[in-house]
Each structure stands twice: as C-alpha cells, then as structure tokens.
Amino acid sequence: MTLTTIAIMVALIQFIYFGIEVGRARGRFGVQAPAVSGHPEFDRYFRVHMNTLEQLIVIIPSAIAFATTVGDLWAAIAVAVYIIGRIIYFTSYVKDPASRSVGFMVSAVPGMVMVIGSIIGALLAM
Numbered sequence: 001m002t003l004t005t006i007a008i009m010v011a012l013i014q015f016i017y018f019g020i021e022v023g024r025a026r027g028r029f030g031v032q033a034p035a036v037s038g039h040p041e042f043d044r045y046f047r048v049h050m051n052t053l054e055q056l057i058v059i060i061p062s063a064i065a066f067a068t069t070v071g072d073l074w075a076a077i078a079v080a081v082y083i084i085g086r087i088i089y090f091t092s093y094v095k096d097p098a099s100r101s102v103g104f105m106v107s108a109v110p111g112m113v114m115v116i117g118s119i120i121g122a123l124l125a126m
Contacts, residue, residue: 052086063078068118
C-alpha cells in the first residue's frame with residue numbers, strides 16, 4: 001500500500017494548501033474569522049476547501065479499501081486522478097463557479113469507482 005499511502009498524503013498536502021489559500025483570501029478580501037462568508041471571491045476559496053474536505057471523506061477510506069481488495073497501483077492511480085480533478089476544480093471554481101463541473105466530475109468519479117470496486121473486490125475475496 002506504499003503507492004496509495006503516498007497518493008493519500010499528496011491529497012492531504014493539497015487540502016492543506018487549499019486551507020492556506022482560504023487564509024490568504026481572508027486577508028485579501030477582509031473577511032475576519034470566524035466569518036465563513038462575506039465577499040464573493042472569498043466564498044469561492046472557502047467552498048473549494050470545504051468541498052474538498054467532503055470529497056476526502058470518501059477518497060481516503062475508499063483508497064485504503066481499494067488498495068487492499070483490488071491493488072495498490074490502481075488505488076494510487078485513482079487518487080492521482082482525484083488530485084488532478086481537484087486542481088481543475090480549484091482553478092475553475094475560483095475563476096468562475098459555473099465552470100467547476102469538469103473538475104468536480106474528474107475528482108468525484110475516482111471515489112465512486114473505488115467504493116464500488118472495493119465492494120466487488122471484497123465480495124470476490126470471500
């Protein structure tokens with residue numbers, strides 16, 4: 001599970017980076033903590049960060065299960081696709097929220113594939 005572990009850690013580094021960007025946006029747009037909205041551009045950064053957190057709840061456990069039931073390399077590849085999708089999502093959402101769909105889909109599909117694949121892999125191993 002070495003490759004999957006590395007991929008998950010990169011996804012967590014990406015999440016930390018998004019959090020740093022939220023903090024920077026707070027300063028740029030004058031949104032004082034604990035407020036989580038107040039300027040439309042700040043709101044975009046915040047939503048990317050929170051949506052990424054929501055996705056990580058699916059990605060991390062499904063990657064571990066998928067690596068165990070299907071294979072380490074395949075799980076790492078799926079997480080890498082997720083990371084690329086999150087980059088697309090971040091850049092498109094911050095620029096124009098209406099353009100976020102491609103990034104969302106590229107990052108959401110790997111989680112769905114790994115959840116379903118893990119169930120199938122576990123059933124086949126029984």
